[in-house]
Amino acid sequence: MIKGTFFCVDAHTCGNPVRLVTSGHPDLQGRNMSEKRQDFLEHHDWIRQALMFEPRGHDMMSGAFLYPPCSDNADAAVLFIETSGCLPMCGHGTIGTVTAAIESGLLQPREPGKLTLDVPAGQIRIDYQQTGARVDWVRIYNVPAYLAHRDAILAVPGLGELRVDVAYGGNYYVIVDPQENFPGLRHWSAAEILRWSPIVRQIAREQLSCVHPDDATVQGVSHVLWTGDTITPGSDGANAVFYGDKAIDRSPCGTGTSARLAQLHARGRLQVGEQYTHESIIGSQFIGRIESVTRVGEFDAICPSIQGWARITGHNSITVDDSDPYALGFQV
Numbered sequence: 316m317i318k319g320t321f322f323c324v325d326a327h328t329c330g331n332p333v334r335l336v337t338s339g340h341p342d343l344q345g346r347n348m349s350e351k352r353q354d355f356l357e358h359h360d361w362i363r364q365a366l367m368f369e370p371r372g373h374d375m376m377s378g379a380f381l382y383p384p385c386s387d388n389a390d391a392a393v394l395f396i397e398t399s400g401c402l403p404m405c406g407h408g409t410i411g412t413v414t415a416a417i418e419s420g421l422l423q424p425r426e427p428g429k430l431t432l433d434v435p436a437g438q439i440r441i442d443y444q445q446t447g448a449r450v451d452w453v454r455i456y457n458v459p460a461y462l463a464h465r466d467a468i469l470a471v472p473g474l475g476e477l478r479v480d481v482a483y484g485g486n487y488y489v490i491v492d493p494q495e496n497f498p499g500l501r502h503w504s505a506a507e508i509l510r511w512s513p514i515v516r517q518i519a520r521e522q523l524s525c526v527h528p529d530d531a532t533v534q535g536v537s538h539v540l541w542t543g544d545t546i547t548p549g550s551d552g553a554n555a556v557f558y559g560d561k562a563i564d565r566s567p568c569g570t571g572t573s574a575r576l577a578q579l580h581a582r583g584r585l586q587v588g589e590q591y592t593h594e595s596i597i598g599s600q601f602i603g604r605i606e607s608v609t610r611v612g613e614f615d616a617i618c619p620s621i622q623g624w625a626r627i628t629g630h631n632s633i634t635v636d637d638s639d640p641y642a643l644g645f646q647v
């Protein structure tokens with residue numbers, strides 16, 4: 316039966332929405348968040364569809380549920396939801412979730428200003444700064460990120476060839492730097508990014524194998540990251556990240572920034588200890604840093620950190636009932 320009332324703390328992280336669902340959690344089977352993610356997708360996906368798609372959500376909507384931890388050393392676990400499914404990891408989602416949960420008293424850290432969270436992609440650590448009731452910023456020590464494919468050529472009908480890299484930062488990203496057939500993100504409209512991204516992603520999916528060495532359920536290119544000139548003082552780089560079917564991230568994208576750091580490190584352009592301020596399509600900023608290096612399967616990898624901020628926008632009680640023909644939402 317499709318029926319429920321879901322209390323949500325709505326927020327945004329540097330411009331991109333985060334809906335932290337605080338009631339109506341389904342019981343999930345599995346030993347870790349990767350298995351629980353699969354269980355959610357198989358048995359409870361109607362909740363995601365109802366809360367993410369129009370008319371209750373929109374193309375950019377993303378959210379999260381907090382669960383008890385799966386590991387002894389963790390404070391909590393997070394399941395991410397969005398229009399495309401359940402991401403293994405979501406950076407802006409984590410920053411929004413931690414901010415909303417701490418400010419609302421839903422998470423009690425064992426050590427002030429620090430959290431350890433189980434997520435489907437593995438385990439992440441969090442530092443955050445709080446002034447009074449407000450969380451000023453959140454820093455994520457993300458799962459290891461690595462360059463999976465370098466200088467791949469994609470033949471895009473109607474556009475021409477693109478030379479791209481593919482990097483993992485919690486999701487797999489095609490990274491497109493300015494070149495002959497792509498003048499850079501500030502020279503393309505949002506409509507052009509939305510037009511070409513799904514085609515580029517599809518071609519990359521067919522041509523480039525991406526399977527995470529430690530978890531085969533994490534596989535396939537899901538996002539396209541276009542780079543270009545910056546518009547905000549202090550930024551080192553800019554991106555527009557395409558996800559889902561019609562979304563461009565309004566935040567600088569946490570997993571996308573992690574993937575970008577891995578690409579820049581593999582290409583010798585960013586070293587351990589160096590910071591990279593990454594700006595989004597609207598000019599909002601995350602601070603990325605390469606903390607250390609490690610290995611993921613046969614790949615050289617980095618351990619990235621990402622810092623950003625979020626604000627609560629409201630409290631929402633969302634009703635879903637199958638007497639509504641659009642209970643599961645729709646896409647146009």
Ligand code: PYC
Nearest residue numbers: 405406407568569570
């Ligand atoms: O911040 O990792 C992120 C993200 C993924 C999709 C949208 N934002």
